[in-house]
Amino acid sequence: MTVGLSERLDAVRREASARGVTVVVDLHGKLVDLVFEREALSMRPHELAGVVRALAEEASEAALAEGTALLADVVPPTWSPGGSDVHAG
Numbered sequence: 001m002t003v004g005l006s007e008r009l010d011a012v013r014r015e016a017s018a019r020g021v022t023v024v025v026d027l028h029g030k031l032v033d034l035v036f037e038r039e040a041l042s043m044r045p046h047e048l049a050g051v052v053r054a055l056a057e058e059a060s061e062a063a064l065a066e067g068t069a070l071l072a073d074v075v076p077p078t079w080s081p082g083g084s085d086v087h088a089g
Contacts, residue, residue: 008070013061016055019043023052027067029060 003011012027020039024032041049 005070005074009067012063012066012070014059014066016059016062018055019051021048021051021055022060023057025053025059025063028062029056031056063084 009027013024013032015022015024015033017023020037020041022033022035022037024034026032034052035049040051043051
């Protein structure tokens, strides 16, 4: 069975880790997993929040790049939203 584009996009997950924190997001940047190791639990709350935000942003950018690459495989490079692929001639 061939996996369709929709399923492939739904399966996009990207992870970023640092300082005992691991963040996993989906294609839309939605947090789907968050893990704190002992090192993370020794940070002050505002510091931990900053690490989580930075990692979520990093993982979101990677997820979006993966989704864009999946779309590039199926969308013609000349296509533009709202445009027409029909050329006058």
